[in-house]
Amino acid sequence: MAARLRIPTLALAALSIGLNVAILGCAGRTLNVFMQERYTSTWFMPVWSSHFDTRELWALIGTSAAVLVLNLILTAGLFAGSLPANLLILTSSSLSSAVSLIAIIFSSVLNNQAPNSDTLQTWTCRWRDVADEGVPRNYDTLCHETRFAYYTTIPSLILQLLLLGLALYTFFVAGRKARGLRLEGEKDHELGDVRQLSVETKMESPKSGTDSLGIVAGGGRGKFS
Structure with missing residues (x-):
């Protein structure tokens, strides 16, 4: 990757890593609270039901962990000179998107x-403001944490798309320019070789002409003698 693109790519990757760590932390903590209290809470019914869907939290935990790993791979590709950086960045940003x-x-x-x-x-956000039901005080916190984990996936997706855009630009546009510059350099080198050969030929031509005249002159003297 070109040096001028490494800093913005690294900045976007760092922001994405931070957001996904936050998603992972909020979703993981909320799920942990539920797993610990769903059988022991004194507000088990009707507030703390065990029949709602927890797949959202598992999905947020799994996807944020996957994006985190892919962003770390992308970051490693920026600094590991032995790896195919452009292909690695393009692949990781595509998967994370x-x-x-x-x-x-x-x-x-x-x-x-x-x-x-x-x-x-939906459960905690619905019940947090209900009066006279003995709703646990941590419902407000759980509501905010689950909402944060969910809505933060939107800026995370935007960051992945920006990383993908930079990767596509690097892989196709910048790579094409680099190949064009390399071809121009090869042409300039070949042209320089041709010019050098032409100069050497011109330098040798007067000498060859002088030698030819000397041979002709010598031959003429031999005939007259």
Whole structure:
């Protein structure tokens, strides 16, 4: 990758890593709270139901971890000179874009099924403001954390698409320019060789002419003698 593109690529990758670490942390903590309290909470029914869908949190954890690993691979490709950097960056950014898109679509589908089938986000956000039901105080925190984990997938996807755009530019446009410059350099080198050969030929021509005249003159003297 060209040096002028490494800094913006590294900055986007760092932002993406930070966002996905946050998604992983929020989704993981919320799921851990649910797993610990779903059987022991005194608010088990009707507030803390065990029948809603937790696949959203598992999906957010899995996809954010996958994007995190792919971004780390992309970052390694920027500094590892022994690896095919352009191909590695293009592949990792393509996969991370696809994974982020899957996370958004899958989570949206699950959340839109409420109230027939609740996720932890729809459940806690619905019950957090209900009065006289003894709703746990951490429902507000859980609601914000699940919403943060879900909505942060949107800027994460944007970052993956930006990384993919830079990778495509590097792989196709910048690579084509580099090949063009290399061909021009080869042509200039060949032209220089031709010019050098022409100069050497011109320098040898007067000498050859002088030698020819000497031979002719010598031959003439031999005849007259």
